[in-house]
Amino acid sequence: MAEENKGFLKTWKDDRGFGFIKPDDDSDDIFIHISALGEGARRPHRGDTIFYQIEEADGKTKAVNAYIVGEKNLSKKSTIWIWITLFSMSVAGVVAAVILLDA
Numbered sequence: 001m002a003e004e005n006k007g008f009l010k011t012w013k014d015d016r017g018f019g020f021i022k023p024d025d026d027s028d029d030i031f032i033h034i035s036a037l038g039e040g041a042r043r044p045h046r047g048d049t050i051f052y053q054i055e056e057a058d059g060k061t062k063a064v065n066a067y068i069v070g071e072k073n074l075s076k077k078s079t080i081w082i083w084i085t086l087f088s089m090s091v092a093g094v095v096a097a098v099i100l101l102d103a
Contacts, residue, residue: 004053007021009044036062036063041068
């Protein structure tokens with residue numbers, strides 16, 4: 001398994017979907033593309049703490065398998081199940097309240 005690195009998002013160009021991470025070890029900045037954060041991640045903001053792995057290709061270094069601290073990269077399917085669960089719990093609460101009020 002590749003080593004996990006940590007840094008903060010130094011710059012971010014939201015209109016172009018990329019930026020640069022300043023690694024905690026004070027090495028050179030690392031390029032990061034929005035696709036490195038995976039499906040379901042929120043758009044990053046300058047200053048976010050990011051964990052990532054490094055990939056080198058054609059003499060260039062970039063972040064891959066990245067995630068924002070405090071964010072969980074949820075798939076669309078997981079997000080749908082969260083909403084269904086929350087809705088079900090809300091309906092159950094309303095039903096319980098109606099039953100208690102009728103008692």
